[in-house]
Amino acid sequence: xxxxxxxxxxxxxxxxxxxxxxxxxxxxxxxxxxxxxxxxxxxxxxxxxxxxxxxxxxxxxxxxxxxxxxxxxxxxxxxxxxxxxxxxxxxxxxxxxxxxxxxxxxxxxxxxxxxxxxxxxxxxxxxxxxxxxxxxxxxxxxxxxxxxxxxxxxxxxxxxxxxxxxxxxxxxxxxxxxxxxxxxxxxxxxxxxxxxxxxxxxxxxxxxxxxxxxxxxxxxxxxxxxxxxxxxxxxxxxxxxxxxxxxxxxxxxxxxxxxxxxxxxxxxxxxxxxxxxxxxxxxxxxxxxxxxxxxxxxxxxxxxxxxxxxxxxxxxxxxxxxxxxxxxxxxxxxxxxxxxxxxxxxxxxxxxxxxxxxxxxxxxxxxxxxxxxxxxxxxxxxxxxxxxx
Amino acid sequence: xxxxxxxxxxxxxxxxxxxxxxxxxxxxxxxxxxxxxxxxxxxxxxxxxxxxxxxxxxxxxxxxxxxxxxxxxxxxxxxxxxxxxxxxxxxxxxxxxxxxxxxxxxxxxxxxxxxxxxxxxxxxxxxxxxxxxxxxxxxxxxxxxxxxxxxxxxxxxxxxxxxxxxxxxxxxxxxxxxxxxxxxxxxxxxxxxxxxxxxxxxxxxxxxxxxxxxxxxxxxxxxxxxxxxxxxxxxxxxxxxxxxxxxxxxxxxxxxxxxxxxxxxxxxxxxxxxxxxxxxxxxxxxxxxxxxxxxxxxxxxxxxxxxxxxxxxxxxxxxxxxxxxxxxxxxxxxxxxxxxxxxxxxxxxxxxxxxxxxxxxxxxxxxxxxxxxxxxxxxxxxxxxxxxxxxxxxxxxxxxxxxxxxxxxxxxxxxxxxxxxxxxxxxxxxxxxxxxxxxxxxxxxxxxxxxxxxxxxxxxxxxxxxxxxxxxxxxxxxxxxxxxxxxxxxxxxxxxxxxxxxxxxxxxxxxxxxxx
Numbered sequence: 001x002x003x004x005x006x007x008x009x010x011x012x013x014x015x016x017x018x019x020x021x022x023x024x025x026x027x028x029x030x031x032x033x034x035x036x037x038x039x040x041x042x043x044x045x046x047x048x049x050x051x052x053x054x055x056x057x058x059x060x061x062x063x064x065x066x067x068x069x070x071x072x073x074x075x076x077x078x079x080x081x082x083x084x085x086x087x088x089x090x091x092x093x094x095x096x097x098x099x100x101x102x103x104x105x106x107x108x109x110x111x112x113x114x115x116x117x118x119x120x121x122x123x124x125x126x127x128x129x130x131x132x133x134x135x136x137x138x139x140x141x142x143x144x145x146x147x148x149x150x151x152x153x154x155x156x157x158x159x160x161x162x163x164x165x166x167x168x169x170x171x172x173x174x175x176x177x178x179x180x181x182x183x184x185x186x187x188x189x190x191x192x193x194x195x196x197x198x199x200x201x202x203x204x205x206x207x208x209x210x211x212x213x214x215x216x217x218x219x220x221x222x223x224x225x226x227x228x229x230x231x232x233x234x235x236x237x238x239x240x241x242x243x244x245x246x247x248x249x250x251x252x253x254x255x256x257x258x259x260x261x262x263x264x265x266x267x268x269x270x271x272x273x274x275x276x277x278x279x280x281x282x283x284x285x286x287x288x289x290x291x292x293x294x295x296x297x298x299x300x301x302x303x304x305x306x307x308x309x310x311x312x313x314x315x316x317x318x319x320x321x322x323x324x325x326x327x328x329x330x331x332x333x334x335x336x337x338x339x340x341x342x343x344x345x346x347x348x349x350x351x352x353x354x355x356x357x358x359x360x361x362x363x364x365x366x367x368x369x370x371x372x373x374x375x376x377x378x379x380x381x382x383x384x385x386x387x388x389x
Numbered sequence: 390x391x392x393x394x395x396x397x398x399x400x401x402x403x404x405x406x407x408x409x410x411x412x413x414x415x416x417x418x419x420x421x422x423x424x425x426x427x428x429x430x431x432x433x434x435x436x437x438x439x440x441x442x443x444x445x446x447x448x449x450x451x452x453x454x455x456x457x458x459x460x461x462x463x464x465x466x467x468x469x470x471x472x473x474x475x476x477x478x479x480x481x482x483x484x485x486x487x488x489x490x491x492x493x494x495x496x497x498x499x500x501x502x503x504x505x506x507x508x509x510x511x512x513x514x515x516x517x518x519x520x521x522x523x524x525x526x527x528x529x530x531x532x533x534x535x536x537x538x539x540x541x542x543x544x545x546x547x548x549x550x551x552x553x554x555x556x557x558x559x560x561x562x563x564x565x566x567x568x569x570x571x572x573x574x575x576x577x578x579x580x581x582x583x584x585x586x587x588x589x590x591x592x593x594x595x596x597x598x599x600x601x602x603x604x605x606x607x608x609x610x611x612x613x614x615x616x617x618x619x620x621x622x623x624x625x626x627x628x629x630x631x632x633x634x635x636x637x638x639x640x641x642x643x644x645x646x647x648x649x650x651x652x653x654x655x656x657x658x659x660x661x662x663x664x665x666x667x668x669x670x671x672x673x674x675x676x677x678x679x680x681x682x683x684x685x686x687x688x689x690x691x692x693x694x695x696x697x698x699x700x701x702x703x704x705x706x707x708x709x710x711x712x713x714x715x716x717x718x719x720x721x722x723x724x725x726x727x728x729x730x731x732x733x734x735x736x737x738x739x740x741x742x743x744x745x746x747x748x749x750x751x752x753x754x755x756x757x758x759x760x761x762x763x764x765x766x767x768x769x770x771x772x773x774x775x776x777x778x779x780x781x782x783x784x785x786x787x788x789x790x791x792x793x794x795x796x797x798x799x800x801x802x803x804x805x806x807x808x809x810x811x812x813x814x815x816x817x818x819x820x821x822x823x824x825x826x827x828x829x830x831x832x833x834x835x836x837x838x839x840x841x842x843x844x845x846x847x848x849x850x851x852x853x854x855x856x857x858x859x860x861x862x863x864x865x866x867x868x869x870x871x872x873x874x875x876x877x878x879x880x881x882x883x884x885x886x887x888x889x890x891x892x893x894x895x896x897x898x899x900x901x902x903x904x905x
Contacts, residue, residue, distance in 0.1 A: 202779065256771050256774070257767075258762050259770060261755070265755075265759055268749070269747065269748040269749065271744055272744070272745055272746055272747055272759075273759075274706070274727065275703075276760040277726075277727040277731045277760055277763070279726070279728065331750070335748060335750050
């Protein structure tokens, strides 16, 4: 008898993704399609770029079973530094960016050192960096907003890739965006074909054909919807490029590298990881150093988008990033979670914010809803795991 | 009054269609010690969970008759109210609370309005401790500062405080050494005199034949037989026959055709000090040699320093001020951390698979490749996941890990299968020397046999194997040569012909006298 070599798609894996779509559709109905407008799609990306960047770094901290509370403050410090250098000292933009990144790196190493080599609990260390960072920002900026920042710097947060606009349906259509959509489509198809070929080569189980087609059809629809809307607006925002590159890099690190696997092992069982030859201190150190650098990236993007550095910048961002990871299915105890999950989590938060704003709910109400969503998502996640056992 | 305190009749319990218990009958006489035997997964724990209400009434079929009346427990609280207390393998003590607080945990001695009366708590705790032979203990020290053996007894004291009538002990001696186990068994006999009925679940058959009045054997969710002391044969072989359904004539597979080669692993003048106390020497001038294809045992009582020795060798994972040299294949090697140890083809399978061996929430595949990932399943830091899957499949088949797929989480596997995953993890690092610390602790007879077969295969392929075990028959049955370790020193070295349980004990005693 031939062995059955077919497995169904694991729908749970896509649960949060489907929730994301559902929330978006609900708001589309509630706002009468306001959130479907090209300008709004563009806003969604620009407004959530830094949360996604932070969520990606935060996921690594969450994987170790901890969080980094200091990211919001690091965003502020690095943004302030870049602003002061450019406005007060007239420094070249690139120098300012590099200095900001180095400061993020140093703060990350500082936290990482205490956590990894002195075994101080990350919660305490990052609570300290949160307070110190915020205080430092206010001191540096003397509690004033610094601006306006140079145009080429603002491009990072608010600029668009070059466009080729043609008249289309009472507006314009950017051919570059459409071109990118075509490339992405081809990549999805090639990727899927390669994956099937590899599975066949090694004799692994395949998913049923109709499921593969359905899955990719959904992806394709979203890609085209997305890029079509961007094409109808100003084209591809630069932030999207930064985001995609970072997400791609970190998906690769977490799924396909030894370093990534070591983070999961450490989070799952630190003692077992140590006895398997993993230098757990080194892992901790780099996870928090990495978080510092990504916070700096977010700090640059945020200050660029605002065209100014403000002492209150990044306030509460750590909570958004942490919530994104948990909504995206990461385990609070560590050892389980994915980058794509965290990104989906970040967008769920973003779409909620955006939809509620369009609907006219105040930020106070928005906080209540976001809190409830976080609690609900994690509760569902944990209960569904319990049922399985 | 019926002579039975408990009758479980025709119990059937299914999990999503699969019958874990199929028409099981268990009759326990008042005041006896009743042993429940069976391989892992036979259904012993499920049966006890049905009894204690973990699986509430309605989720199973059949009757529980306790003290002559049919009981319908919906949770543990209800069964405890009737005097049925279960003590699980994993202790339910709060390490930072005092002994007295733990004894009355969830059962606090309060005056009116829920204020704890400390005088009565301490006094009663002391009384309970006396009943379990811990009369001399201070009830104010934190439980965590006591040894595992004493903690186990405190669990029993805790049960006594709940006015227990039927005490269920699930693998009570799994984590205890011989001496502590013996004490626990004596306490059980003492409790019997006080009229308390006991059900004991244990893999240690010698203990069961010593302490039990009757034995019920369960296999594959069915009751096979009940043996009564004085009427039936109570020997270990007889019990095993019931458990596995066949005579296991040789519990240790014979190793044939192994050519023992040159010495490939050598420890010279090894000294280790306690990690928290630089003046306390844990390992003193130990010298060990192991040849290729040889299986060498490290025998000794618990606390003799065997695990400490192994871990200090394995990348200085234990202790401080470590001195001495390690020679692999005749060459002196410098091993500063676990990574160096793995690179030098050394492997250590720890005694505590759940805490030190496995990432329980991760799958079989990732656990198997965890230690070998860097050297064998990656290139420039990028994992080759296809090779990884193939290797995991290969080892799953090779050492017979019973699981649906390599993507199953190891937390859902039985102890024996978890141990096989840990073994596979270290075999995949392609070591020359394997140190196996309590390789068969807490796993059933069948799985043990399979692990011994793996050990034989390893020896056949020319590896040097070191086995640390507290079960002397295991050491005697599997090893070519045995080092007896006592108080951090090599007390004796015995050849296969010389070694016996008596001989090992004599060596330990002689070494103790020398110290005095």
